[in-house]
Structures are given as structure tokens and as C-alpha cells.
Amino acid sequence: MAPAYGGEPLATEPANSAVTTSASMSPRDPSPVRGLRVLARGATRAIVTDASRVYFGDAAEDAVVAVRKSGGTPVVVGRPAPLQLALTPSSIVWIGGSGAEVLRAPRGGGVAKVIRDRGRFTALAARDEDVYVAEALPEGGAVTRLTGPTASRLASLPQVPSAIAADEDCAYALTKGAVFSVPRNRGESKTIAELAELDYIQLQRDEVYATAVVDGARAVIVVPKSGGDRIVLARGVRDAPIATYGRDIYYFDEREPEIRRVSMTGGSPVVVARDHTLRSVAALAVDDSGVYVGTPVDGVLALPRPD
Numbered sequence: 001m002a003p004a005y006g007g008e009p010l011a012t013e014p015a016n017s018a019v020t021t022s023a024s025m026s027p028r029d030p031s032p033v034r035g036l037r038v039l040a041r042g043a044t045r046a047i048v049t050d051a052s053r054v055y056f057g058d059a060a061e062d063a064v065v066a067v068r069k070s071g072g073t074p075v076v077v078g079r080p081a082p083l084q085l086a087l088t089p090s091s092i093v094w095i096g097g098s099g100a101e102v103l104r105a106p107r108g109g110g111v112a113k114v115i116r117d118r119g120r121f122t123a124l125a126a127r128d129e130d131v132y133v134a135e136a137l138p139e140g141g142a143v144t145r146l147t148g149p150t151a152s153r154l155a156s157l158p159q160v161p162s163a164i165a166a167d168e169d170c171a172y173a174l175t176k177g178a179v180f181s182v183p184r185n186r187g188e189s190k191t192i193a194e195l196a197e198l199d200y201i202q203l204q205r206d207e208v209y210a211t212a213v214v215d216g217a218r219a220v221i222v223v224p225k226s227g228g229d230r231i232v233l234a235r236g237v238r239d240a241p242i243a244t245y246g247r248d249i250y251y252f253d254e255r256e257p258e259i260r261r262v263s264m265t266g267g268s269p270v271v272v273a274r275d276h277t278l279r280s281v282a283a284l285a286v287d288d289s290g291v292y293v294g295t296p297v298d299g300v301l302a303l304p305r306p307d
Contacts, residue, residue, distance in 0.1 A: 036275060036303045040067045040074045044294030046085040047283035048092070050107070054292050055092055056283065056300050057082040064094055064105070064112075069289055069302065078105035078112035086126040093131050095121045102133055102146070115146055123173075127166040130184075134161035134173055143173050143182045143189075155182040155189040163201040163210070172208050172225070174198040179208055179223060192227035202244045204264065209249055211237055220251055220262065234262045234269050238281075245286040245305065252281055259284075259291065261306075273303055 042058035042065065049055070053066045055077065062081045067074040082094035093104045093115070102116035102124060120136040131146040132154075141160035145152045159175035166172070171182045172192075179193040179201075195212035202209040203225075212221050212230075220234040220242060238252040248261045250272065257278040262269040272291065278301075283294030286305060293301040 036273065036277075036301060037071070038298060039069070039071060039292075039300040039302050040065065041299040042074075043296050044300055045282055045296075046082050046094070047285045047292055047294045047300065048085045048087050049285045049287050049289075049292060050087060051289075054285070054300055054302070055085060055087070055107075056294055057085060057094070057097075059097070059296070062097065064092060066107075066109070067300065075109055077107070077109050078103060083121075084124050086124055086131070088126045088129050088131070090129065093124060093126055095124055095133075102131070104131070116144070116151065123161050123164040125164045125166045125171065127168065127184075130166070132164055132166050132171045134164045136160040141173075141175070143171055145171070145184065152186065154184070154186055155180070157189065162199050165201045165203045165208075167203055167225075170225070172201060172203065174201050174210055179210065181225060181227075190227065192225065193223040193230050195221065195230060199239070200242045202242055202249070204244050204247075207264070209233075209242065209244060209264075211239070211242060211251070218254065220249055222264065231266075233264070233266065234260070240281050241284040243284045243286040243291075250284060250286050250291065252278065252284070259293070270306075272306055277301060 043060040045057035045059050047056045055066050058065050059081050063079050064077045065074045066077050081097045085094045091104045092107050099121050101114050103112045104115050105112040121133055123134040125132045133144050141157045143154045161173040163174040173180045178191050180189050181192050182189045197213040198210050200211045206225050207222050209222050211218050218237045219232045220237050221230045223230045236254045238254045240252045242251045247264045250261045258274045259272040260269045261272050277298045282296050285292045290305045291303050
């Protein structure tokens, strides 16, 4: 059973989150994993990071929890446990475990406030103080922007979105069959790619990264935000979260207990870490300070980010 949490509230710091080629797909041999640490025990569901902390969902304690990257006593930020997490400059937002409500709480801890309810929410993202939520409708799905107390329905989609991300101009939603761009200030949504079993979205510069089933197997793919041909960056990819850092994509191997990375410009994947704790994973984040993995059994793992 996960431990009970306590400790003092933590001061807010700037978000620094990251929570996933056609050349040879054989990675180089891994080096021994050095510096892998268990930051916190718990049945981890989701992860986001800022400059000094890791925020995660603990299903066993039914809580959103923060722990310093340097270690220490985890602190409960809010309840209930999340399906997904995102950070704004001042707060943490999440979809409650039942999927029926979206909540916001100060990043240092405090009273959680319901900002959207009575829905079937499937994904969320944050950009500045705006929160974007995807939800299931009786037919298809929708993307809504929450700005303070105002909710603006941006688009209705033919399928339910499973993942969403946002930049300054648009939200990007994945359904099982397509990638959609949805203008921030309303307007016509656009299908920018059609692929099978899409999930786990990331944005970088002018590109959308995700996983999809290509030629019968899961792969990391990239498509331009403006639409166009998709490119396969890595094959043999697990049905699990991905993360971006710099110009690399981090993902979990399909067969081995490994984290791998591949350049956004193509090339051969490289093994970042191999450990038995990576066999079952639920979340991944990469930032300036390291690589953070959420596992349902071993809790939150931290390891150095390779150069």
C-alpha cells in the first residue's frame, strides 16, 4: 500500500515540463543504469514536472502528490487522484479519477476547485492559464477551452479524443483515427493526418509527435502541424507515453524493459536505460534535470538524462 503523505506546502516555481528514422532501427548497446532512484512510492498514474518538483497521481492514496526532485517527504496537492495532469504558471489541473470532473489547485498545495464537471473527460492540456479539455459526447467528442470561469466549445469531432496538446495558436487532438488542429479562438478544425490507433501526443516547434500503428506495429510518428506526410521515427514502440526534450523523442521499447530515444531529425534509436522496473509504466517526463518515470508498482523513478 502506498504511504500516507504529509509535509509542508511548497512554493510555486516556473513550469518546465516535458509528463514519448527511416534509418537503422537497431539501438546501440546500453550502458549500465547509474543513478536510478525511487523518488516516491505509490501506484503512479501521471507525471508532470517543474524546476524542482515532480507531480504525480497516486491511485492507492487517491491523491495528486508533489515530491522534490532532490527527494524528501511527498506532499498531497489535491484529491482525487488524476487520470491526466497539466501545469499552468500558477496551478496544477487534472481530470479526476472518475473522468467526470476537471479540477485546479495551487501548485504549492491548497483547496482543489472543480472547474468543469458533469462530463466524460478524456484528456487535457494547459497553455499559459488556459486549460483545454477533451470529452466524450453521445456522438463523437469535443474540445473546450477554459479561460477563468468561461468555457468555450472550440470544436466537435467525429470520434472521442484520447490525447490533446496546445500551443499559442491551436489545440491538437488525437482520436483513434486522426490528428486534428483546433484554432484557439474558434474556427474550423482541420484534419492534419489520418493514422490508426493514435495516442500520446507531444508538440515541438512546427510538428506533432505521437504513437500510431503503422504496418501492423506501434511506431513513433511525426506530422507537420500544417498537415502533410507522416514520417516514422522509431518502430517497436510500446503502447505507453512518450516525451520530448531538445530535439529527441523518448519512448519505451515494445519488448524490452528499456527507455529509448531517437532524434527528431531521424537516425538510429539509442538505449537510455534498461531496468526491470521499466516493464510496467504509466507516465514519462523529461526535462533539464533528468528522466522521470511513473510506474504502477515501483512508484516514481528518476534517472539522469544522458548528454
